[in-house]
Amino acid sequence: MIGSVLAALVIGGAVAAFAIVWRPAIAAIDPPAPQSFDTALVRRGQDLAAIGNCNDCHTVRGGKDFAGGLPVPTPFGTIFSSNITPDAETGIGRWPEAAFRRAMRSGVDRNGQHLYPTFPYDHFTNVTDEDDRALYAYLMTREPVRAPARANQLPFPLDQRVVIAGWKLLFLRRGTYQPDGTRSAEWNRGAYLVEGLAHCGACHTPRNLLGAERASAQFAGGDVDNWHAYAINAQSSAPVPWDAEALFTYLRDGWHPDHGVARGPMAQVVSNLSSVPPSDVRAIATYMAGVSGAPAPDRKRRLEEVLAQARSPAEQASKTNAVGASIYAAACATCHETGRPLPYGGVNLALSTAISNPDPRNAINIVLSGVRPVEGERSPIMPGFAASMNDDQISALLRYLRARFSNQPEWTGVAKTVADARRTQTVFLQTSSGPHNAPADATQRDKP
Amino acid sequence: MMTLKVNGQDHEIDADPDTPLLYVLRDDIQLNAAKFGCGLGQCGSCTVIVDGNAVLSCVTPLLLLEGKQVTTLEGLGTIEAPAPIQRAFMEEQAAQCGYCIAGMMMRAQALLQKNPKPTDQQIRAELEPHLCRCGTHMRILRAVHRAIRLMDTADAASVAPGRAQ
Numbered sequence: 001m002i003g004s005v006l007a008a009l010v011i012g013g014a015v016a017a018f019a020i021v022w023r024p025a026i027a028a029i030d031p032p033a034p035q036s037f038d039t040a041l042v043r044r045g046q047d048l049a050a051i052g053n054c055n056d057c058h059t060v061r062g063g064k065d066f067a068g069g070l071p072v073p074t075p076f077g078t079i080f081s082s083n084i085t086p087d088a089e090t091g092i093g094r095w096p097e098a099a100f101r102r103a104m105r106s107g108v109d110r111n112g113q114h115l116y117p118t119f120p121y122d123h124f125t126n127v128t129d130e131d132d133r134a135l136y137a138y139l140m141t142r143e144p145v146r147a148p149a150r151a152n153q154l155p156f157p158l159d160q161r162v163v164i165a166g167w168k169l170l171f172l173r174r175g176t177y178q179p180d181g182t183r184s185a186e187w188n189r190g191a192y193l194v195e196g197l198a199h200c201g202a203c204h205t206p207r208n209l210l211g212a213e214r215a216s217a218q219f220a221g222g223d224v225d226n227w228h229a230y231a232i233n234a235q236s237s238a239p240v241p242w243d244a245e246a247l248f249t250y251l252r253d254g255w256h257p258d259h260g261v262a263r264g265p266m267a268q269v270v271s272n273l274s275s276v277p278p279s280d281v282r283a284i285a286t287y288m289a290g291v292s293g294a295p296a297p298d299r300k301r302r303l304e305e306v307l308a309q310a311r312s313p314a315e316q317a318s319k320t321n322a323v324g325a326s327i328y329a330a331a332c333a334t335c336h337e338t339g340r341p342l343p344y345g346g347v348n349l350a351l352s353t354a355i356s357n358p359d360p361r362n363a364i365n366i367v368l369s370g371v372r373p374v375e376g377e378r379s380p381i382m383p384g385f386a387a388s389m390n391d392d393q394i395s396a397l398l399r400y401l402r403a404r405f406s407n408q409p410e411w412t413g414v415a416k417t418v419a420d421a422r423r424t425q426t427v428f429l430q431t432s433s434g435p436h437n438a439p440a441d442a443t444q445r446d447k448p
Numbered sequence: 449m450m451t452l453k454v455n456g457q458d459h460e461i462d463a464d465p466d467t468p469l470l471y472v473l474r475d476d477i478q479l480n481a482a483k484f485g486c487g488l489g490q491c492g493s494c495t496v497i498v499d500g501n502a503v504l505s506c507v508t509p510l511l512l513l514e515g516k517q518v519t520t521l522e523g524l525g526t527i528e529a530p531a532p533i534q535r536a537f538m539e540e541q542a543a544q545c546g547y548c549i550a551g552m553m554m555r556a557q558a559l560l561q562k563n564p565k566p567t568d569q570q571i572r573a574e575l576e577p578h579l580c581r582c583g584t585h586m587r588i589l590r591a592v593h594r595a596i597r598l599m600d601t602a603d604a605a606s607v608a609p610g611r612a613q
Binding site: 062373381 | 464465466467468487490503509511512569576577
């Protein structure tokens with residue numbers, strides 16, 4: 001009796017596990033001819049792919065578009081992005097639309113293999129069938145590139161894709177975005193894009209020990225490529241509070257006079273957003289302005305204090321940190337204090353989120369690597385100082401900037417962060433796609 | 449007062465610690481190869497080599513150079529005995545007005561000391577911070593490729609040790 005109950009439990013368990021883990025293969029097709037896709041659909045797919053920032057992960061610096069192979073470092077190991085060109089052997093050329101939609105909706109490839117959530121299907125599951133169709137049409141009409149997948153570097157048991165099925169059971173909430181009838185169409189459009197295809201939370205929301213976004217801390221700031229993706233909810237440390245208008249300008253043009261220039265991994269995002277319909281960027285801005293909410297009353301007062309502090313002579317900060325003050329005077333002030341208009345001049349550092357942010361990494365990364373100009377475009381520029389300053393000198397400079405241009409407590413562990421950043425930035429700049437730069441003015445693109 | 453090592457020689461410099469290296473080179477030591485272009489680290493014409501790395505001397509304050517070796521174009525070779533990089537630029541007639549060329553040569557030299565066989569793409573990426581208004585870019589690229597060949601045959605180490613570190 002007990003034996004048969006046990007047997008039933010074991011069999012039942014096995015069936016349940018099988019149902020969770022097993023996904024059927026979807027039959028391969030002959031790669032569809034590019035001409036078989038409607039051009040208007042392809043055009044829409046192009047905008048959607050830009051909003052989804054697909055090229056950022058699926059392209060290696062100097063490599064062919066969408067051919068994959070970018071190493072994505074995670075706390076669990078390194079995962080390489082896949083080839084999503086329509087190459088029949090190494091890309092998605094033999095994927096029917098249903099297979100593409102399943103990958104977007106639930107993170108399963110054509111063969112029925114679970115995909116690692118580095119591919120953010122926890123967001124893409126919100127994308128409508130219609131938009132998936134447009135994305136599919138766009139990708140299937142790109143140049144096919146032969147580029148075999150690179151093997152992920154993951155320890156056992158994480159290299160077993162069975163594990164992903166368990167992760168999905170815990171963290172993947174399938175289903176398309178459900179509009180909120182009490183909100184405007186623009187807000188709903190923004191919510192659909194932000195929570196879905198644009199997957200803003202993938203970087204800006206902190207993750208738990210299992211690598212899933214913490215729903216309770218949505219948009220509270222996260223980590224990506226050794227940069228800090230700033231908090232973009234009410235905890236934002238931007239000295240000037242964001243509003244929808246400022247967000248729109250920043251996302252569209254790559255910079256805003258009250259906030260400076262988009263840098264690090266965000267540069268590619270704004271570069272992509274410069275070419276999509278402005279109404280979509282406005283919708284994203286409207287939704288995100290709602291997420292960060294109206295600024296707390298003390299925000300404006302804090303800003304005024306910081307600005308006054310930056311205008312007054314730097315006696316205190318200079319006395320305690322003469323090295324930092326001298327470096328700032330010779331290396332930084334020529335651009336950051338001469339009042340040249342952005343984005344060609346440097347932002348007043350009292351307005352810089354990098355300086356007021358609790359995490360100093362972004363400021364350190366910028367000092368080390370600078371801001372590289374975009375080829376063939378008018379764009380912001382800043383020299384990097386990795387070659388001329390040692391770690392102690394950069395630390396001294398960073399401590400000075402923090403004391404002089406914010407009213408926040410001192411950063412801790414700056415020296416170690418500088419050493420780490422020097423090591424990791426070199427790797428990032430070698431592997432990241434594109435120039436990682438924002439256009440200075442989207443309306444001026446292609447008109448150097 | 450601080451000691452600044454330039455092209456293998458010690459110089460006693462009496463200047464504020466936040467004085468840009470470029471001013472000291474040109475005004476105090478009379479080494480005029482490095483040029484003042486923009487003063488903002490955006491054009492590259494002031495580039496010199498510090499401990500083997502190309503550095504923009506207009507945004508490098510003196511206090512960062514304690515104990516470091518500075519090399520300027522004058523330290524690579526002379527008119528009578530030009531260094532391979534200088535010969536290559538002359539042979540390709542890479543200069544038109546010449547204002548940017550000292551900086552271009554210094555960054556190319558720093559690159560070739562680290563990587564004697566860079567690809568064309570690597571050279572272009574490395575020289576990205578340098579502006580040239582005359583438009584001799586293709587000659588400059590040819591000159592760097594020629595310098596690679598010259599150094600390969602003539603031995604890059606023909607530059608006196610202690611000069612181009």
